[in-house]
Amino acid sequence: MALAQHQIDKPPFDVEAIRQDFPALSLTPYGKSLVYLDSAASAQKPEAVIEAEARCYREYYANVHRGVHYLSTKATVAYEDARRNVARFMGAGDPSEIVFVRGTTEAINLVAATYGREHVGEGDEVLITTMEHHSNIVPWQMLCEEKGAKLVVAPIDDRGDIILEELEKIMSERTKLLATVHVSNALGTINPVERIIEMAHERGIPVLLDGAQAAPHLPMNVAELDCEFYTFSGHKAFGPSGIGALYGKKELLDAMPPYQGGGEMIRSVTFEKTEYAPAPARFEAGTPNIAGAIALGATVDYLEAIGMGAIQAYEEELLAYGTSALESVSGLRLIGTAVHKASVLSFVMDGVHPHDIGTILDREGIAVRTGHHCAQPVMDRYGVAATARASLAFYNTKEEIDRLIAGLEKVREIFG
Amino acid sequence: MSDLFDLYQEVILDHNRSPRNFGKLEDGNLEDSLEGEGRIRHADGHNPLCGDRLTVYVDLTRGDHGETIRDIKFDGSGCAISKASASLMTEAVKGKPLAESERLFENFHELLTGDPSVKGKAGAELGKLAVFEGVREFPVRVKCATLAWHTLQAALAGRGEPATTE
Known part of the structure; x- marks a missing residue:
């Protein structure tokens, strides 16, 4: 019952226990542990749902x-x-x-x-x-x-x-x-x-x-x-x-x-x-x-x-961490900096097309969405053809955001 | 990582940063065209998956070996693979008879999607275009590499419809 503990008592948000509920999160694309940052496109499923x-x-x-x-x-x-x-x-x-x-x-x-x-x-x-x-x-x-x-x-x-x-x-x-x-x-x-x-x-x-x-x-x-x-x-x-x-x-x-x-x-x-x-x-x-x-x-x-309130509180913390981590990447511009935001981080990088960012991150085991996100008028509003988007869910962690940042450093290494 | 360095070879990164034959071709630019022969054709290409958009302009003339690409330019925006591919394509086909440019595309396509064991033959004729061999390992990127070529075909066919990779 240890796994289900968070489901019964609602103790402090235990992301590691939650991750155990999602079989896909232990996949290893290209031999690397999966960092799934594409939940806004479609989210992974817990065992209970499957x-x-x-x-x-x-x-x-x-x-x-x-x-x-x-x-x-x-x-x-x-x-x-x-x-x-x-x-x-x-x-x-x-x-x-x-x-x-x-x-x-x-x-x-x-x-x-x-x-x-x-x-x-x-x-x-x-x-x-x-x-x-x-x-x-x-x-x-x-x-x-x-x-x-x-x-x-x-x-x-x-x-x-x-x-x-x-x-x-x-x-x-x-x-x-x-x-x-x-x-x-x-x-x-x-x-x-x-x-x-x-x-x-x-x-x-x-x-x-x-x-x-x-x-x-x-x-x-x-x-x-x-x-x-x-x-x-x-x-x-x-x-x-x-x-x-x-x-x-x-x-x-x-x-x-x-x-x-x-x-x-x-x-x-x-x-x-x-x-x-x-x-x-x-x-x-x-x-x-x-x-x-x-x-x-x-x-x-x-x-x-788990509680949507607990999910929201955890994600706010994750979003704040992700936002400041991405802001520290040189030549990176966040698209979408509203006062109240859900954990979606859309960005562009100087001199690198989002599609190339997506391919390089993919080989690091990191799944992000690249493209116009079925919202072309938004892209037009910001004068970009596409963005890369890291979207976070309650099963993501700060360590995964660190992996994203390391992946973006690899993008810089390749593109100079 | 080695796959990535195969994909993003220096030649590709260079053509992405400084694309060759980048810009528009307009009838007005062609004072030296033989009268009645120089005629600009162009077509738009679009890859809906990633939003790449480019336009290819060709100026044809009649040469010793049939219709020949006298000049070619492209503009638009896209990922490194699609931009570098367009740039290297313009270099490869400029001054070439149409028949030869078509053969190049066939070989190029073969390089990206064909049986790797027979790539030697296709690769030998491709020259610089062989740098795209690494794309084979990234199937979703094949469309990026072929967008410019499909667009060139649409321009040559004089189709009003934009070329698309879908």
Whole structure:
């Protein structure tokens, strides 16, 4: 039970015990111990999650909501238990406010295609920010194009903070939805979403938060935030890929038209007319990612046992260490220096393209992301084509940051 | 580390720092073109994986051995491998008949992706371009090394579509 100790008593944050939970962290690429600094792209999985998914397939796998038999009943109970777990993790009052989706991208497309199509018309506006991931740009662009509406973009300052006065200025009676990232994947900025939601609600504007990068780092409470929609992906929060959750306020979900048609989302079907099931089933056409949802339920259990507050506190320390370590590297510029940041360190180096940094670090066993991070407008804002990004999770250590710095010295050695 | 030093050879680092034939070719620059013969073609190349973007400009003329690359330049931004590859490509094909430049690309591609046991033949004709042999050990970087060549092909074909490594 020694391993699970931190999960029971929540003693002081024990990163070495936590690392034991993640089998991938003991891999040795090129004969070197792995330093995984790419969790913002996708995070590694704890044994508890891997085991939960495997156990479903071994012990109680069948289709959900369909069968009267033993296995189907068990699978359905586990699937709906997972929804309850996710609702609790997100701070939602009612599990029926949680729709299982493939991930954040699908969730945003779902809202754009249902709520968006009903509420955004010609001449209306959808408001986003400069620091959005492509997944919170393109669905709105497609909607605006279809409806003759306008996509309006709030600017950010040089540090990577939304300029709130500007945001306020561009909100108007034409704004039908504000969709913004909670934590920026390219800059690490933690947006002041409480203030943003307050500003939007004063004008009657509903708010969707893209929490893909917030879920692995911060406590989440959609009821306190009072946002209309919130979404996150399992795979960035140490859960399986191909599963995520969309929270929507009950009265909104109940009023929204279906997303995809098919099985599961209906109440009754004739060739003349179909009656749709209530939310969330209405938005879950077809056989869902059953084992993935169940494992996502196990993921949030795992995170809650450690405590998102403890995770946040540990990461703040790690981020401060990483920031000052990187600032000491000559010719290195951090991209994204917001006042409130999650543990994402994007940077460029004089005379070395990020892709070359990535290749050299890779051979040292260090995984970082290089490129535009699916946020090209952010790259344009800072006048760079790409950055290297070291993204830290609660399983990373100061020693790993030291390995990163040593790796960057090797980059200098090669590139002069 | 030895793989890395094979990849980032001094020639590559040098061409990355000071790319040759870097810039634009414009019709206006070509007072000495034979009338009606000098005509600039260009194409954009893009590697979506890492954001490398470059443009290759070629000026063709009719030579003794068919259409010949009279002048060639490139500009844009990218990683060391893509920039050095573009730079060394322009040196390698400048003044060469198209048929020969095509053969060079085939050999170059073979060097990066082909069976290493037969590399001797391809390598022998490649001259300086053989410094990219180390890229073979870094499969995700092959696209960086071939971007300029794909872009040159697009420019020669006169396709309006940008070349892409995808």
